[in-house]
């Protein structure tokens with residue numbers, strides 16, 4: 001007997017009750033049933049993003065909503081600053097390039113998050129910049145950006161702030177209205193513990209002014225079309241009814257557990273994993289660490305590809321490797337969604353067993369350190 005456990009930072013494990021909820025017979029979406037569900041979903045999304053803003057549900061992975069937000073907020077006459085500190089940030093720069101959006105990339109070292117001082121400097125140097133795009137939790141490098149500080153700056157300067165919150169929302173503190181973010185994006189397959197296929201974006205009134213006055217040629221992923229349909233709790237095209245149903249179920253649970261409770265739990269899993277790594281003599285990769293996912297540098301002499309293959313084949317744990325320049329150098333473990341202390345201890349134990357097979361024997365050290373963290377929390 002071997003259990004499959006998904007520790008990749010998206011997709012993540014889906015709880016059994018959510019799978020059952022989505023196994024119900026199909027219903028049509030141009031119905032009072034769907035509209036009622038959509039209305040409740042909207043209220044719960046507002047709770048999730050901590051906002052009174054409009055929350056749109058797109059069919060597609062997270063990138064669909066991110067592209068819609070970037071394209072909608074950057075019509076001709078505006079200029080974007082894209083902070084590039086990892087693979088996902090690179091994608092948003094590519095969106096700008098694809099749509100011929102006037103933009104500048106601000107490269108910062110991988111493993112670091114976007115910081116106020118860097119953005120302020122870039123904005124001072126180029127007064128045309130009136131839009132800033134940052135990744136809150138850069139999943140490829142596991143780096144955390146200072147969204148609260150950056151939002152204060154963009155508010156002060158009347159700029160629009162677009163945040164990729166795809167592994168932040170529902171995992172670590174996100175306070176859209178308190179901070180003053182204009183477009184916050186997430187997807188279904190990360191902290192929301194759903195299958196891939198839905199993208200969510202919360203859009204501020206300030207951003208709507210920009211979007212509605214701009215003329216960007218877009219059809220399917222059009223924020224304006226989604227907003228219009230929201231007026232009657234409809235969707236412009238056939239929505240992914242099954243996933244919407246699952247999301248409603250998940251978000252009811254999130255509200256019951258409270259966001260604060262979930263942020264604390266996620267943070268504890270990350271802390272335990274970092275303590276385990278330290279005890280095993282493994283380095284945490286990121287400088288500005290985020291709590292939704294942890295990247296560990298693979299010890300010298302260990303083959304990362306073989307490590308991931310073995311840990312899955314022998315122990316059932318799917319963990320992620322590195323992307324781009326980090327390929328072969330790091331492994332990443334998710335702390336999002338349907339994962340608890342014992343799943344995490346199990347992942348650490350499996351990592352120890354797999355590393356020992358390659359001659360890096362730290363059996364028991366990581367597990368003990370992680371348990372200490374959980375024990376401290378129980379005090």
Ligand SMILES: *Cc1c(COP(=O)(O)O)cnc(C)c1O
Nearest residue numbers: 061062063088137139166167187
């Ligand atoms: C997963 C992820 C994305 C990409 O989302 P898709 O759902 O694959 O389109 C973008 N940004 C971050 C930070 C992510 O973690």
